[in-house]
Amino acid sequence: MTRNLVWALLGAGACLATANPALAQQRLTVATYGGNWGEAQKACILEPFAKASGVQVVQEMSVSTVTYNKLKQQKGNPSIDIAWIDGGISELASADGVVAAIDPAKVPNIAGLIDEAVYKTKDGKIYALSTGFYALGIAYNTKELKEAPQSWWDIWKPEYSGKVTLPSPVNAAGLPFFAHIITLTGGSLDNPTSGVEKLKTIKVSSYYDASGVAQAALQSGEAVAAAYYNTAAWAIADKGLPIAFIVPKEGAPSADIRVHIADGTKNADAALQFVNYAVGDEAMNCLAEKLYVGPPTKHYKISDQAKSRMPWGASGNVKNLAIPNWDALNAKRAALTEVWNRQIAGK
Amino acid sequence: MRFTSANAAFLMLGPIAFFVLFFLAPFGLLIAESFMRPQGGVTLSNYISVLSDGYYWNALINTLLISLWVTVVSFLLGYPLAYFIVFHVRRPWGRRLIYVLLMTPLFTSNIVRAFGWIVILGRRGIVNSSLLALGLINTPLDILYGKLSIIIGLAYILLPIMALSICSVLQTVDRSLIEAARDLGARPSRAFIAVTFPLSLPGVVAGSIIVFALSVSAYVIPSILSGGREMVMPILIFQQYAATFRPDIGATLSVVLLAVTLLLIGSYLILFERRLRAVG
Numbered sequence: 001m002t003r004n005l006v007w008a009l010l011g012a013g014a015c016l017a018t019a020n021p022a023l024a025q026q027r028l029t030v031a032t033y034g035g036n037w038g039e040a041q042k043a044c045i046l047e048p049f050a051k052a053s054g055v056q057v058v059q060e061m062s063v064s065t066v067t068y069n070k071l072k073q074q075k076g077n078p079s080i081d082i083a084w085i086d087g088g089i090s091e092l093a094s095a096d097g098v099v100a101a102i103d104p105a106k107v108p109n110i111a112g113l114i115d116e117a118v119y120k121t122k123d124g125k126i127y128a129l130s131t132g133f134y135a136l137g138i139a140y141n142t143k144e145l146k147e148a149p150q151s152w153w154d155i156w157k158p159e160y161s162g163k164v165t166l167p168s169p170v171n172a173a174g175l176p177f178f179a180h181i182i183t184l185t186g187g188s189l190d191n192p193t194s195g196v197e198k199l200k201t202i203k204v205s206s207y208y209d210a211s212g213v214a215q216a217a218l219q220s221g222e223a224v225a226a227a228y229y230n231t232a233a234w235a236i237a238d239k240g241l242p243i244a245f246i247v248p249k250e251g252a253p254s255a256d257i258r259v260h261i262a263d264g265t266k267n268a269d270a271a272l273q274f275v276n277y278a279v280g281d282e283a284m285n286c287l288a289e290k291l292y293v294g295p296p297t298k299h300y301k302i303s304d305q306a307k308s309r310m311p312w313g314a315s316g317n318v319k320n321l322a323i324p325n326w327d328a329l330n331a332k333r334a335a336l337t338e339v340w341n342r343q344i345a346g347k
Numbered sequence: 348m349r350f351t352s353a354n355a356a357f358l359m360l361g362p363i364a365f366f367v368l369f370f371l372a373p374f375g376l377l378i379a380e381s382f383m384r385p386q387g388g389v390t391l392s393n394y395i396s397v398l399s400d401g402y403y404w405n406a407l408i409n410t411l412l413i414s415l416w417v418t419v420v421s422f423l424l425g426y427p428l429a430y431f432i433v434f435h436v437r438r439p440w441g442r443r444l445i446y447v448l449l450m451t452p453l454f455t456s457n458i459v460r461a462f463g464w465i466v467i468l469g470r471r472g473i474v475n476s477s478l479l480a481l482g483l484i485n486t487p488l489d490i491l492y493g494k495l496s497i498i499i500g501l502a503y504i505l506l507p508i509m510a511l512s513i514c515s516v517l518q519t520v521d522r523s524l525i526e527a528a529r530d531l532g533a534r535p536s537r538a539f540i541a542v543t544f545p546l547s548l549p550g551v552v553a554g555s556i557i558v559f560a561l562s563v564s565a566y567v568i569p570s571i572l573s574g575g576r577e578m579v580m581p582i583l584i585f586q587q588y589a590a591t592f593r594p595d596i597g598a599t600l601s602v603v604l605l606a607v608t609l610l611l612i613g614s615y616l617i618l619f620e621r622r623l624r625a626v627g
Contacts (some may be wrong), residue, residue: 167387170570207574207575210571220465220472221470255426333592337586341578
């Protein structure tokens with residue numbers, strides 16, 4: 001009995017070893033998002049990769065800012081090997097030197113990515129790869145509103161008064177939204193007055209810190225419209241609630257979820273293989289289908305329903321997205337948050 | 348085993364190690380961070396910019412006022428509750444049942460309970476729709492997303508803590524003292540004011556300090572129920588880590604908040620001790 005067990009174990013070990021001799025004993029810690037996003041990443045990327053490679057993959061659910069702060073605290077000796085961080089924060093992580101350069105020779109799937117999905121430092125080294133784009137447009141209640149909004153300025157109309165929820169600076173979408181309004185009203189990040197004056201005139205129900213709070217507001221009818229993500233809005237619609245999403249004609253500020261290798265990882269080979277799998281067609285189709293993030297791949301195959309829920313709308317592509325100038329925005333984070341707190345939030 | 352002071356010291360090793368490891372050491376790092384420039388080097392400038400700015404003072408005063416209200420509300424609701432449990436529920440199983448009921452809300456997450464208040468206090472919530480149906484108001488009241496909803500949300504969560512700490516002291520009040528007062532001709536209300544209440548004060552003080560301290564540091568409830576329209580210190584501190592990436596300012600604000608809270612609680616205790624001595 002015992003002997004049989006030993007043989008069985010040895011046999012299983014031998015199988016794993018032959019599957020991928022170099023990687024079999026390795027272990028990768030992957031910081032993903034939480035909730036249904038983390039579940040989708042697990043199902044589309046982490047689990048299939050672990051199965052195919054024999055690498056032990058440990059998932060750590062987190063949010064971008066926490067992952068970024070963690071990498072900063074553990075600089076040079078990270079407990080995480082792979083980190084998913086949103087666009088905007090990704091630039092900060094690169095500037096701080098907490099993410100490693102990704103060698104394209106070892107990640108052949110980069111060839112299948114659109115140019116917008118490959119992020120390079122000034123000296124041409126790849127520091128991040130996009131695994132999907134999302135956009136902040138208008139989510140609205142199709143029952144409460146007779147007419148679908150078309151423009152950002154529609155939510156300033158009387159029928160929306162007191163029934164709109166907008167992202168606060170704590171939310172990743174907050175500052176990009178603020179910056180978008182500033183730009184649309186003719187201001188600039190150095191002179192945000194026009195955007196501030198415009199935002200002072202909208203009567204909101206609330207400003208939300210967490211995406212889930214906006215979801216609760218839309219579900220309970222507390223808000224009939226929100227500046228909200230395409231991904232989250234369609235997830236509510238999938239539950240059978242009368243919520244739809246539009247890309248306003250003035251453009252939707254967009255960002256993406258990016259995969260990085262932590263600088264100083266002790267499992268560099270496995271990490272590169274993981275990233276290669278993560279940006280492959282199969283994984284990216286799967287993630288787009290589950291979360292409605294716009295795929296970063298040149299050739300993607302998704303269902304018609306998923307196509308109609310893309311961040312760029314039913315017909316469009318990455319060129320339609322209003323991707324902020326993150327470096328400029330990051331330089332003004334503290335200043336814009338202060339203006340928001342003092343002039344908009346408590347008004 | 349005799350309970351010598353050496354034994355007591357030995358028993359204290361665990362709690363002290365825990366306190367040092369999980370509070371003093373991280374807090375030491377926080378204090379160090381608050382004196383740091385983002386580029387490196389020691390500076391007082393974080394404190395100067397925080398303390399010289401009226402906005403931060405307003406946020407601090409707002410936080411303290413909200414916490415004071417939470418403490419008052421949970422006292423006003425918690426005291427009668429505790430009094431009822433201790434003096435009117437005679438059967439032990441009845442008392443146990445009420446304790447369990449009182450504790451049950453503590454087993455569910457703050458986030459879930461805050462979302463519950465959105466449903467209750469919202470434009471179409473139970474409160475507004477009942478008032479509208481009764482014809483008492485014409486348009487929904489703006490209760491959600493403001494000071495009031497934060498106070499309601501926090502008082503609801505902290506009420507069990509206030510009630511339980513008052514219960515624990517009320518239970519030990521010597522009933523013969525109350526009977527003596529009554530025998531000497533005091534009406535029930537007089538006996539309560541002159542005997543029961545003063546004897547239960549230590550429970551009120553302990554409860555109010557815990558409730559106040561937890562309100563001052565609460566993040567989840569204000570974040571969800573302020574609707575981003577009220578600023579309290581924990582939200583401001585979180586912003587420094589999550590939005591502006593200025594951990595040095597976040598650390599400074601945390602140190603200021605702790606110092607002010609300790610000062611207030613310290614003066615409250617000193618005042619209370621003096622009062623007790625004066626009475627005694």
